[in-house]
Amino acid sequence: MIQSTRPAQYGFAERWLPRLVLAPSFLLSLVFIYGFVVWNGYLSFTASSLLPRYEWVGFHQYARLFANDRWWVAVFNLFKFGVLFIGISMLVGIFLAILLDQKIRFEGFIRTVYLYPMALSFIVTGTAWKWMLNPGLGLEKLMHDWGWTSFTFDWLVNPDMSIYTVVIAAIWQSSGFVMALFLAGLRGIDDSIIKAAQIDGATLPRIYWKIILPAMRPVFFSTLMILAHIAIKSFDLVVALTGGGPGFSSDVPATYMYAMAFTRGEMGLGSASAMMMLLSVSAVIVPYLYSELRRGSR
Amino acid sequence: MAMPALPAARYPNSELEKKMGALAIKNVTKSFGDTHILKGIDIEIDDGQFLILVGPSGCGKSTLMNIIAGLEGPTTGEVHIGGRVVNNISPKDRDIAMVFQSYALYPTMNVRQNIAFGLETRKVPKKEQDEVIQRVAKMLQMDHLLDRKPGQLSGGQRQRVAMGRALARDPILFLFDEPLSNLDAKLRVEMRTEIKQLHQRLKTTMVYVTHDQIEAMTLGDRIAVMKDGIIQQFGSPQEIYERPSNLFVASFIGSPSMNFIDCHLAEQNGQIGVSLQTDSDARFLPLPNGQRLAGRVGQEVILGVRPEQLDVAHSDDNVAAISIKVNLTEPTGPDTMIFTKINGKEVVARVHPRDAKGPGETMRLALDMSKVVLFDPKTELRLE
Numbered sequence A: 001m002i003q004s005t006r007p008a009q010y011g012f013a014e015r016w017l018p019r020l021v022l023a024p025s026f027l028l029s030l031v032f033i034y035g036f037v038v039w040n041g042y043l044s045f046t047a048s049s050l051l052p053r054y055e056w057v058g059f060h061q062y063a064r065l066f067a068n069d070r071w072w073v074a075v076f077n078l079f080k081f082g083v084l085f086i087g088i089s090m091l092v093g094i095f096l097a098i099l100l101d102q103k104i105r106f107e108g109f110i111r112t113v114y115l116y117p118m119a120l121s122f123i124v125t126g127t128a129w130k131w132m133l134n135p136g137l138g139l140e141k142l143m144h145d146w147g148w149t150s151f152t153f154d155w156l157v158n159p160d161m162s163i164y165t166v167v168i169a170a171i172w173q174s175s176g177f178v179m180a181l182f183l184a185g186l187r188g189i190d191d192s193i194i195k196a197a198q199i200d201g202a203t204l205p206r207i208y209w210k211i212i213l214p215a216m217r218p219v220f221f222s223t224l225m226i227l228a229h230i231a232i233k234s235f236d237l238v239v240a241l242t243g244g245g246p247g248f249s250s251d252v253p254a255t256y257m258y259a260m261a262f263t264r265g266e267m268g269l270g271s272a273s274a275m276m277m278l279l280s281v282s283a284v285i286v287p288y289l290y291s292e293l294r295r296g297s298r
Numbered sequence B: 001m002a003m004p005a006l007p008a009a010r011y012p013n014s015e016l017e018k019k020m021g022a023l024a025i026k027n028v029t030k031s032f033g034d035t036h037i038l039k040g041i042d043i044e045i046d047d048g049q050f051l052i053l054v055g056p057s058g059c060g061k062s063t064l065m066n067i068i069a070g071l072e073g074p075t076t077g078e079v080h081i082g083g084r085v086v087n088n089i090s091p092k093d094r095d096i097a098m099v100f101q102s103y104a105l106y107p108t109m110n111v112r113q114n115i116a117f118g119l120e121t122r123k124v125p126k127k128e129q130d131e132v133i134q135r136v137a138k139m140l141q142m143d144h145l146l147d148r149k150p151g152q153l154s155g156g157q158r159q160r161v162a163m164g165r166a167l168a169r170d171p172i173l174f175l176f177d178e179p180l181s182n183l184d185a186k187l188r189v190e191m192r193t194e195i196k197q198l199h200q201r202l203k204t205t206m207v208y209v210t211h212d213q214i215e216a217m218t219l220g221d222r223i224a225v226m227k228d229g230i231i232q233q234f235g236s237p238q239e240i241y242e243r244p245s246n247l248f249v250a251s252f253i254g255s256p257s258m259n260f261i262d263c264h265l266a267e268q269n270g271q272i273g274v275s276l277q278t279d280s281d282a283r284f285l286p287l288p289n290g291q292r293l294a295g296r297v298g299q300e301v302i303l304g305v306r307p308e309q310l311d312v313a314h315s316d317d318n319v320a321a322i323s324i325k326v327n328l329t330e331p332t333g334p335d336t337m338i339f340t341k342i343n344g345k346e347v348v349a350r351v352h353p354r355d356a357k358g359p360g361e362t363m364r365l366a367l368d369m370s371k372v373v374l375f376d377p378k379t380e381l382r383l384e
């Protein structure tokens, strides 16, 4: 309607300029994202090994994948990592946000301190934590030097525990971010609601539990989406911190896929694992996008 | 709104118990760091009275309210509710209920849960809770709203719910912080009447904050006019209207506000009075019992005249009458406002539409000299 009231000579540019500007990025994503997804899907049905080989083998690669112990270790690791990372970051973040919401002094400074880890790349986080958790260099050695010689903290080199070091580093990196999101949400709550609840006789924990946190539902869901997304994508942190080791004890699907496709010469298997990841992400994202878009169009 | 009688069983105290909701605020001050918000507030009201706190934005009304409620502590001074010092008593134990300017409804709870929350916290049995909700819903005519969330309510309905939440308890003191300021004009007048009826029925002590002087005049038994953290005047609405203690109170209360005319206090023929000059007349108007001002003869004073105290002069022998030239008229329906100039100051007179003359014409106005007030231009205080 607005367009029709403008002079006619602007019509052409107005109609085509946005499309022209957007065209390169549209083409690039079409080719390099969707095109490669399709190519990868195709590869997962071939006998590709070191290099792509277009010999159709049906679901053979998927059968191999499901029979592969290392794949299941990676899947369970992702599961453990995801649940613990999302759960604990959320709890720590909410807790910090509630503490910071009590109008304390130096809030701006403290907020920056907690938010800062988010500015680091996972590679930096991973490397830093690798040093700190290394029994010969970091925490364990420090305790020994201070005289507590019976202290052991060998999770980094313990195959049963190595995935939890990834959890620790990821929580350290992300809880400040969760805190910032929740703090913004908490600040949006009218002060007088809390006052009203105080007069109603509610204690502070009850006020948060029954009134404020329920009002944080939208923040909770967007944070959940962001953290889930970080968890599934986590690759660089694992590579930097444990390298998937010891052995393959801290592998996640992304590192598994990388190892198969690019270092072990099992491109077909790698493609199949990549397809499995894509499908599980879509299973989460598509219903979410659907509900969001439907809400937006209404 | 229909006002069915309250059932005898009320929460939490029995009807029989004599409840003392008297409120006393003794020399209360409040500072945030170096900014002094309240500078020595003294107010005392009896059980069952309706106290209005009125004043311009930022004068500290909400701060005082929060101190009464216990949501903030005073820097110095004491608050007494029902005869006991409550300074160290938490809000929930002060037996008060409060309605907030922004309503402060719990956003994720429906109306029923909003009302029940305070009862639940106080461990009222479920059955009793339901009775209270039914009673309040009926009283405020919101049975049909009980299952809605605050987001699905209009401003007026939210206001009702906020009120209902306060009424669900039977406190000894109600606190209202500008409960009507977010409503449109019509709803506001309706709710004002409802609140007044409510007070007459419940006879519970109420403190009501507003910056609307009409609300202040219509609702209050006692009005405290505040400015800059100081009580400018505390008294009955009539006292404040008729005998404002200073220029601020005089101009703040009343609409259109009081006319202030600069004049000279003079003596003529043994009578003390003021000289007024209009575009068409000049008069000396003697003040009844003007002798009390004998010591001020020759000094500047400000004459305060309410618009309705300037009426059309019907008989020519009225001493305190003056002829004026009409500059502008504003018909409001029941009255017409006449704008003119006296002693160079814009003056408004409120006359019957029948008597109003058009712009440019002259008319005779009578001043009710027994009701006018005089102020000292320097101290701005009313001259006794």
Ligand SMILES: Nc1ncnc2c1ncn2[C@@H]1O[C@H](COP(=O)(O)OP(=O)(O)OP(=O)(O)O)[C@@H](O)[C@H]1O
Pocket (backbone or CB within 6 Å): B032, B035, B037, B056, B057, B058, B059, B060, B061, B062, B063, B064, B211
């Ligand atoms: N926590 C605080 N810290 C510093 N100053 C404050 C604080 N709370 C209130 N003030 C100041 O105190 C003054 C009085 O505030 P208050 O809310 O009591 O005003 P009010 O009379 O209720 O005004 P309104 O009619 O706008 O509601 C304001 O100038 C405000 O800026």
Ligand SMILES: [Mg+2]
Pocket (backbone or CB within 6 Å): B061, B062, B063, B177, B178
């Ligand atoms: Mg206020």
